[in-house]
Amino acid sequence: MKIIVCIKQLYHVYARTGMYPSEQFLEPEDKIPMVNPFDEVALEMGLRVKESLGQGEVTILTLGPIIAEPEVRRCLGMGANRLVQIEADQGMDPWRKAFFLARAIKEMGADLILCGKESLDRQSGQVGAYMAHRLGLPFVSAVVSLMTNPGTGTVEAERRAGRGVREIIKCSLPAVLSVDMGLEVRLPRFEDKQRAISVPLEKRVYSEKEAPARTLVRTIFSPRPRPKKVFTPDSRLEAFERIQQLLMGSRVEKRGSMLTGTVETQVDGILSFLKEHGFAGGVKE
């Protein structure tokens, strides 16, 4: 089985600052090159698949300049067989990244493509999905564990569906899976580290222009709750009640009501809600 793991190299994010946090750090020493931890877990998953099958080849695919050479070599030492670097022009957005990665994957051919769920610095989480789209392959995101069914050409992926929900998805191969944190990343053995030093770097140079992205991330920001006016409580009230009023006043109330009962009563409930709020007032029965 040919497995390709896409690995992103980035600078650690723990001390970024300023208007352009991807380039500005609190101190020069904070610019620590590393491999995206999600991708490391993806690599670990690929290696476990290879080991469970007893055969296979794991290729590390990375895009852009090698900024974290020791870390990439360490990843190789974990048990990967090949290291492929794509050299392409600067100014990458997820769409273009996916284009180049998909092209390299198409040329190399693979049964299983793994990548991290998102990167530590951009956290857009789009590349995997775009890549699957480009390749025309099925895509499962946020996979935490993988079971191979040898011979059937399928895998069963357990994915994190949010809020503690897990889904198990059967997926035919080849497929693109994006991997969430969960597996324990192994420590490279010494002999593998030594081997990894001499693994050649295979370069693929692409320079062609790509059609403009159909989606583009304009800005990434973390939304803050809208500030709410704090009213002045009635000074004649008891302290307890004043505090309670303040607390109530500063809380953002957002509560819906659940409809229960049979389907008929639920439909009635919706209809009465719509009428009450004037959405369906004009409709006559």
Added chain:
Amino acid sequence: MLTSFDALLFAVAVVILGAGLAQWSSRWLLGQEEVRKGSLTTLLRYFLGSRKILKRPLQGSAHVLVFWGVLLPALVALVSQFRPRLPGTLSNLVSLFLDLLGAATLCALAFILVRRCTKRQEAGPKRTVVPVLVLLGIVVTGFLAQGARLSIVGAGFSRQSPVGALFSYVLPASPLLMQWMIRLHFFAVLFLLASLPFTFLRHLVAGSLNVYYKTRNLPGQLRNLSLRGDVPGAKRVSDFSWKQLLDAEACVSCGRCEENCPAAIAEKPLSPRKVIQSLQEQMQVSSSLLEQSVSNDEIWSCTTCMACVEHCPVFAEPLDKIMEMRRYRVMGQGALPSEAKAAIRNLLLYKDVYGKGIARRTDWALNRGVPSRSEQTEVLLWVGCSGAFHPRYQETARAMVKILKAGGIRFAILGKEELCCGDPARRLGEESIFAEIAEENIRRIKSHGFEKIVALCPHCFNTLKNEYPSLGGNFTVVHASEYLADMIRLNRIALKYSLPARVALHDPCYLGRGNGIYQPLREIGKAIPGATLLELPRNKEKGFCCGGGGGRMWLHEKPGKRMNLLRAEEVVQSGAEVLGTACPYCLTMLEDGLKNLETGKAPKVMDLVEIVASSIR
């Protein structure tokens, strides 16, 4: 005296002895190459002093008596074959001495025999009593022969051999009996000689050889790993060096290591004695893997406190065997306990074990006027990861700066150029990361031309002092406690403010057993006005480990009791109000332990540096 038939028998015994020893030595010579120089003076001093074995006074003196009580008469007997002419008084003195020695040996052997037979099996090793019985037989037949001879002569009481004379009172004046006893005596000696390589008595040879080739380094020093070989560390017995295997052969399973091993005391799965014994068993079937006989739990229970090395009477070193096995499990198999992986990753990415990053390394010194290097700098203060990052130990680092400034020392710190010394990686078995970090450190220290280094942490101190030289970094390294003791002795700082408290001292392993630094701690303690110095029951060489060394700081303490609690109980019982120590790990572990005990008023744990700083205020 010797007939030719006797000489023949003697020759046969010697041949069997030689063949047995040759066969035995092939067992440990299969180890890896290692250059060792022997030292006869060490061996002689060892035999004459018997310091190590007398640490257990009763059993030790019995052992010493048996050793000399067998060796000296044997030598005299051998020499007397050549019929040397001695003046009468001298020969009488020799005879008297041998007689008394024989009696003492007899008592010692009886004591040992009783101990052997009554000792509980689980407490001590399984041992055979046959060699003891043979020895006893030799001494008894010797006395019986002597008694019979005196009885034949009919001299009554003899001054030259009072004990033999006692025997002569009850023995008939029978030449036949005398002849029989002499025969028996001779055959027993021959039997002992020939059986030496096959019973545990071969520790005579193994132990002596091991002392002859004794490590002249300090205990706890690790073998440098050549990072070129295929298998790092020890996968099979044959991956140890021949000296390490000889070490294991010298072990007679006396159990002194186990009695002092903090892991064994805390009921963890590790016993250094068992490790060495299973190595001995493995050497007979050398192809099997070590992991089958020594479990991961055993290996990771070790705190590298060096108690086993310190207390071994034949200088065997269970510690470096455990470390070799750790190296193989980590570097050869990648089987580092998962909780410690974070520490190793931190070391790789941020070059410190706390994972804060190089940029944060000088935060503790912010706005405190800590000088960075300049032309006049005499001393480099090596802060270490704990001093730089651990919130509690940062206080100690600041206290150290205060003292150095008060003493007018021209010192500096490396600041952001300092990296972790590499000790955690090395003790966790990751030799390649250690080598990487250490070489970078050496390069940086050298590039600034520092020669004298004061290290705040005993682990850094040990690494810089004892482990960097083999990587090319020869610096004069002293520990903060030594340096402060010197400053106090030279009156460079005045200790004005008193600390009216009972101060107990906890010896850090890497300072005490590792480098023999016990006295400076006590000197500092005595110099503090108002302080009463207390010794904990387990102190100095017997000092109990806090449980944080050897990478254990980054591992879970799962099986058994917690070592820091055991030590904390001891501290509370001693009635100390302040516990002085000199190591960040000890400080953290014991503070933790004392808080966990939840006694009314827990003793305050302070680094000696802090105690001194509070006194110069």
